[in-house]
Amino acid sequence: MRAIEITEFGGPEVLKVGDVPDPVAGDGQVLITVDHAGINYADTHQVENSYLQASKLPMIPGGEVVGHTADGRRVVALVGSGGYAEKAVAHAPYAWDVPEGVTDGQALALVLQGTTAWHLLKTSTHFQPGESVLVHAGAGGVGSLAIQLAKHWGAGRVIATASSDEKRKQALELGADAAIDGTPEGLKDRIIEANGGKPVDIVLEMVGGPTFDESFAALAKFGRLVTFGAASREAAAPIESGRLMKGSKTVVGFWLADCFGDPRLLGEPLTELFGLVADGALRPIVGGEYKLSEVATAHEDMRARRTVGKLVLDPTH
Structure with a gap:
C-alpha cells in the first residue's frame, strides 16, 4: 500500500x-x-x-x-x-x-481535537456557566471548537487570540465575543482589556513560552490555566508556589493520550459532540x-x- x-x-x-x-x-x-x-x-x-x-x-x-x-x-x-x-x-x-450527516472531515475534527476541547473545559478547568474563557489559537482545530463549546455551555465572555485579521474574524464568526492579536508582547494587557478591564477566569493555552507567562499574569482570582501544547517550542518561565497562592490560581496540564486507557473517556464526549453537530449547535x-x-x-x-x-x-x- x-x-x-x-x-x-x-x-x-x-x-x-x-x-x-x-x-x-x-x-x-x-x-x-x-x-x-x-x-x-x-x-x-x-x-x-x-x-x-x-x-x-x-x-x-x-x-x-x-x-x-x-x-x-x-x-x-x-x-x-x-x-x-x-x-x-x-x-x-x-x-x-x-452517524449519518457527519462528514469525514467533521468526524476527524471531533475524535481528537473535539474531545480535547471537551476535556479542557469539562475535566481540566471545571468550567462553570458565566465564567470568562480565553482561547488561544481560536481559528485552529481545538480552538475553533472550544470557542463554540464554551458559548454553548454558557460562558460569560469568550476571548480568542489569532495571528491575523482573517483568523480573528473567523473566531468572531464562531461566537467569540472578542478576538485579539496573540503576539506575546503586551498580551496580558490586551487580554484584560478585551475582558472589560477584568482578568479572565479560564485560559486554554497551547503556545508555551512568553505566551504562557502573559496568560498566567492575566488570570483572575481562582482562575485556571490549562496547558495542552507548546507550539512555540519555547519553555515558559518557572512558576514559584507563591505566585500560585496569591490569587489562588491553578495551572494544570492536559494530554489526550492520558485518556487512551479508558475508551469511555473518549467515546462519551464524542457521542455528545456528534449530537451537537447533528443539532446544528457545533460546526467543526x-x-x-x-x-x-x-x-x-x-x-x-x-x-x-x-x-x-x-x-x-x-x-x-
Whole structure:
C-alpha cells in the first residue's frame, strides 16, 4: 500500500510517499480502509521526535483515520500512528461508528481535537456557566471548537487570540465575543482589556513560552490555566508556589493520550459532540484537504500558521 513512512527524524522534508506492506489486524483489532486521515500539529512533533512520547523508526505518522471496515462499518478511529496510509489498524474499542450527516472531515475534527476541547473545559478547568474563557489559537482545530463549546455551555465572555485579521474574524464568526492579536508582547494587557478591564477566569493555552507567562499574569482570582501544547517550542518561565497562592490560581496540564486507557473517556464526549453537530449547535471547521503526496506542504503550512480548523489527508491520491 502507499503510505508516508519516515526512516529518519526531521522536519517536513522527511515526509515522503513509499510502498509498504499492508497492516494486519490482530486479536481485538480492526483493519480500516482509510478514506481520510487527520493531520494534527502534534504530528510535527512526532516526526521530529520532540513529542511527549518518544517516537520509534521506521514510523508511519498519523493518529486518526476515518474509513470502512471489512464488514461495511463507517468508523472514525484513533490509531496512535499509521494514519498516513491507505490502510490502518485500530483497537476495536477506539473505532466509533460515524452517524449519518457527519462528514469525514467533521468526524476527524471531533475524535481528537473535539474531545480535547471537551476535556479542557469539562475535566481540566471545571468550567462553570458565566465564567470568562480565553482561547488561544481560536481559528485552529481545538480552538475553533472550544470557542463554540464554551458559548454553548454558557460562558460569560469568550476571548480568542489569532495571528491575523482573517483568523480573528473567523473566531468572531464562531461566537467569540472578542478576538485579539496573540503576539506575546503586551498580551496580558490586551487580554484584560478585551475582558472589560477584568482578568479572565479560564485560559486554554497551547503556545508555551512568553505566551504562557502573559496568560498566567492575566488570570483572575481562582482562575485556571490549562496547558495542552507548546507550539512555540519555547519553555515558559518557572512558576514559584507563591505566585500560585496569591490569587489562588491553578495551572494544570492536559494530554489526550492520558485518556487512551479508558475508551469511555473518549467515546462519551464524542457521542455528545456528534449530537451537537447533528443539532446544528457545533460546526467543526475543515480548513484544508491535502493529497498524500502533499503532506509535507501540510506540515509546512501548520508550522507557518497558515491554516485554520481541521486539516485532512486523502491517501487515495
